[in-house]
Amino acid sequence: MVSKTDRIPATERREQILEAATRVFGELGYAGATTDRVAKAAGISQPYVVRMFGTKEQLFIEVLERTCELIVAAFDRAVADEASDKPVGPRIGEAYVSLVETDRGVLLALMQGFILGHDPNIGPVARRGFLRIYDRMREVMTPDEAMRFMAQGMLINTLIASNLTVRIDQDERVDELFACTFGDKLGIVLEGLSRSA
Amino acid sequence: MVSKTDRIPATERREQILEAATRVFGELGYAGATTDRVAKAAGISQPYVVRMFGTKEQLFIEVLERTCELIVAAFDRAVADEASDKPVGPRIGEAYVSLVETDRGVLLALMQGFILGHDPNIGPVARRGFLRIYDRMREVMTPDEAMRFMAQGMLINTLIASNLTVRIDQDERVDELFACTFGDKLGIVLEGLSRSA
DNA sequence: GATGGTGGTAATCGACTGATTACTTCACGG
DNA sequence: CCGTGAAGTAATCAGTCGATTACCACCATC
Numbered sequence: 001m002v003s004k005t006d007r008i009p010a011t012e013r014r015e016q017i018l019e020a021a022t023r024v025f026g027e028l029g030y031a032g033a034t035t036d037r038v039a040k041a042a043g044i045s046q047p048y049v050v051r052m053f054g055t056k057e058q059l060f061i062e063v064l065e066r067t068c069e070l071i072v073a074a075f076d077r078a079v080a081d082e083a084s085d086k087p088v089g090p091r092i093g094e095a096y097v098s099l100v101e102t103d104r105g106v107l108l109a110l111m112q113g114f115i116l117g118h119d120p121n122i123g124p125v126a127r128r129g130f131l132r133i134y135d136r137m138r139e140v141m142t143p144d145e146a147m148r149f150m151a152q153g154m155l156i157n158t159l160i161a162s163n164l165t166v167r168i169d170q171d172e173r174v175d176e177l178f179a180c181t182f183g184d185k186l187g188i189v190l191e192g193l194s195r196s197a
Numbered sequence: 198m199v200s201k202t203d204r205i206p207a208t209e210r211r212e213q214i215l216e217a218a219t220r221v222f223g224e225l226g227y228a229g230a231t232t233d234r235v236a237k238a239a240g241i242s243q244p245y246v247v248r249m250f251g252t253k254e255q256l257f258i259e260v261l262e263r264t265c266e267l268i269v270a271a272f273d274r275a276v277a278d279e280a281s282d283k284p285v286g287p288r289i290g291e292a293y294v295s296l297v298e299t300d301r302g303v304l305l306a307l308m309q310g311f312i313l314g315h316d317p318n319i320g321p322v323a324r325r326g327f328l329r330i331y332d333r334m335r336e337v338m339t340p341d342e343a344m345r346f347m348a349q350g351m352l353i354n355t356l357i358a359s360n361l362t363v364r365i366d367q368d369e370r371v372d373e374l375f376a377c378t379f380g381d382k383l384g385i386v387l388e389g390l391s392r393s394a
Numbered sequence: 395g396a397t398g399g400t401g402g403t404a405a406t407c408g409a410c411t412g413a414t415t416a417c418t419t420c421a422c423g424g
Numbered sequence: 425c426c427g428t429g430a431a432g433t434a435a436t437c438a439g440t441c442g443a444t445t446a447c448c449a450c451c452a453t454c
Binding site: 027028029030031032108111112114115116117118123126127130131134135138143144146147148150151152154155157158161162163164166167171173174176177179180181 | 227355371
Binding site: 007034035036046047050051055056 | 440441442443444445449450451
């Protein structure tokens with residue numbers, strides 16, 4: 001009972017599934033997510049998801065590697081941006097914050113990978129991804145600057161993951177923390193939130 | 198088949214289970230952990246764990262609240278420490294790093310709670326805990342300082358959770374990042390690692 | 395108009411897991 | 425010594441989930 005338009009080349013379908021899985025894993029975590037939810041988010045059946053990637057674990061690993069590539073790519077674009085007159089640090093910062101707005105699932109899925117460091121198969125992939133991002137930072141800043149950037153990024157991830165955004169405009173402490181964390185980029189975040197609401 | 202010495206008052210047993218559950222949830226996450234693993238870690242049977250806390254979810258919530266209390270208590274001790282001549286910032290930092298060494302499960306369980314912010318029951322508890330810790334920081338430092346401290350803390354949590362410690366002394370980037378993150382407190386961490394090995 | 399490869403699903407299985415039930419053992423007060 | 429409640433477990437159930445199997449629909453091309 002598949003209409004003609006539902007039949008899509010495997011490579012394209014693969015990307016659809018990865019996109020859906022990024023959102024689902026990002027929200028529910030690796031163990032909390034099910035292949036069926038990924039399938040529903042991608043608009044296909046659960047067995048097809050499993051057959052395309054072999055196992056749930058393999059799917060998550062590919063999601064994780066994809067998120068790292070997306071983040072590194074966003075950083076590269078920010079670094080290479082000749083149009084901006086800002087220093088490279090703030091440019092990368094802005095690139096990361098833009099990800100919060102446009103592709104929250106990427107940040108959350110990355111976070112979910114990091115906390116699986118104990119897993120024998122996923123752990124190494126997560127560590128490799130973390131270091132890949134750290135390396136990219138180190139190419140354009142000092143160790144101390146890179147460390148602070150990673151720290152800021154982890155705080156942002158935590159703020160988004162813990163859903164503290166729901167308390168914006170309702171809790172002074174939250175407003176203060178968000179203003180302090182995002183600085184002049186706060187507008188980008190708030191705009192993204194109002195759009196997704 | 199219970200020997201006499203295995204019978205323990207409920208309140209005491211309760212604390213044992215919370216302690217074990219903190220470790221198990223910290224390592225495997227909420228969805229990834231099972232009540233049976235918690236039970237085995239606590240040295241009792243699985244049904245007893247469930248009966249003591251009602252549901253797995255309730256157990257996790259109590260674990261989460263306990264971790265926040267432990268962290269806030271550690272901060273309070275650091276702030277009140279009259280013997281030290283250091284400023285309050287580094288004292289709290291040292292208190293947090295000491296937790297990495299002595300009670301890694303606490304930090305990991307906290308992290309696991311933060312990324313469950315979307316959960317209708319656990320999410321509010323996680324946010325409340327986060328803000329409680331932030332409030333404690335704000336009592337002794339500026340918003341910007343508090344934000345940087347939280348960021349640093351989240352980076353530390355991520356480094357521990359992702360198990361990047363296994364690459365210490367094997368990857369120059371990791372050594373650099375750890376040295377930069379922990380600064381003069383690096384010794385505390387390394388000592389804790391060698392002891393747990 | 396057979397044939398085979400590609401895209402896809404329905405049905406189902408087996409393992410796992412949270413929760414429930416019913417039971418046992420023990421300490422202690424009257 | 426009896427009974428009552430607290431501490432604790434074995435057995436088991438019901439639901440969920442990842443994976444497998446067997447199958448269908450479509451299109452190309454010979």
